Amino acid sequence: EPEVTQTPSHQVTQMGQEVILRCVPISNHLYFYWYRQILGQKVEFLVSFYNNEISEKSEIFDDQFSVERPDGSNFTLKIRSTKLEDSAMYFCASSAAVGMTQYFGPGTRLLVL
Amino acid sequence: QKEVEQDPGPLSVPEGAIVSLNCTYSNSAFQYFMWYRQYSRKGPELLMYTYSSGNKEDGRFTAQVDKSSKYISLFIRDSQPSDSATYLCAMSMNRDDKIIFGKGTRLHILP
Numbered sequence: 001e002p003e004v005t006q007t008p009s010h011q012v013t014q015m016g017q018e019v020i021l022r023c024v025p026i027s028n029h030l031y032f033y034w035y036r037q038i039l040g041q042k043v044e045f046l047v048s049f050y051n052n053e054i055s056e057k058s059e060i061f062d063d064q065f066s067v068e069r070p071d072g073s074n075f076t077l078k079i080r081s082t083k084l085e086d087s088a089m090y091f092c093a094s095s096a097a098v099g100m101t102q103y104f105g106p107g108t109r110l111l112v113l
Numbered sequence: 114q115k116e117v118e119q120d121p122g123p124l125s126v127p128e129g130a131i132v133s134l135n136c137t138y139s140n141s142a143f144q145y146f147m148w149y150r151q152y153s154r155k156g157p158e159l160l161m162y163t164y165s166s167g168n169k170e171d172g173r174f175t176a177q178v179d180k181s182s183k184y185i186s187l188f189i190r191d192s193q194p195s196d197s198a199t200y201l202c203a204m205s206m207n208r209d210d211k212i213i214f215g216k217g218t219r220l221h222i223l224p
Contacts, residue, residue: 004156033211042117043157043201045211056211091156102212104149104156 002026004105006092012111013082021077021108023092032075033093033102034067036060043091049075082112116140119202119215127223132189136202136215139183143204143213146178148187151199151217160200161187192222 005024013019025032034046048055049067064080075094079086089109093102119136126132134148145164149157161176163169163185169176175188185204189196202215 035212042216043203043212043214045213048211058211093156101159101162104158106156107154109154 004092004094004103006090006105006108008108009106010109010111012113015084015112016081019079019082019110021079021090021092021110023075023077023094023105024073025075025092025094026096026103027073029094029096029103031055031095031097031100031102032067032069033095034077035091035093035104036088037091037107038085038088046077046090079110082110084112086110087112117202117204117213117215120218121216123219123221125221125223126192128192128194130192130222132192132196132220132222133186134189134200134202134218134220135184135186137182137184138204140206141180141183142206144207145205146176146185147203147205147212148174148176149201149203149214151201153198157201157203157214194222194224196220197222 007022032049035043037043047057047061066078068076089107091107092105095102117138148161150160151157163176163178166178166180173190177186199217199219201217203212205212
């Protein structure tokens, strides 16, 4: 069964460093999302991406965040200068078309020290 | 008032019992309602999806939506230890829009 994959599974970084989280969405999907879950809190929407541009972003998704689809298979989330409060589980999701179910990846656990 | 409210639990029930999980919400514009299951250190996995008010059944799982009360429920019949997980209610205004999640209820099924 097709699934969303994410790498790395865990990432530890120093405050102020840049990190890139990678996702491979399901191959025929066209809509891509990033969510995050701070420990003990809700899963929160960050950004949606379609047709090589951001469709919607939350207030969390400020200028230190960016997303990119560098090739036909990968979807990345870059955090330019990490802060302690960026420590969270980051989930990528994808859906086939407008109105279709979002499938989530296993997540990347980011720890900023 | 929070947009989506869900009791975090934990909820412990004996194997074979009927489990009832629920959420309330404040935004009447929500039209699509979902239940996701999340095992420890895994991503959310879609269990049930319903549009507007009504019931939907899938095997041992039944989802109910009451838009007039802004209340959604998930029932699990004949609960199994493998059902032990965190259950997240979620909703959106259009199916392609961002999903708004509840905090999740931790469920333990005791063998």
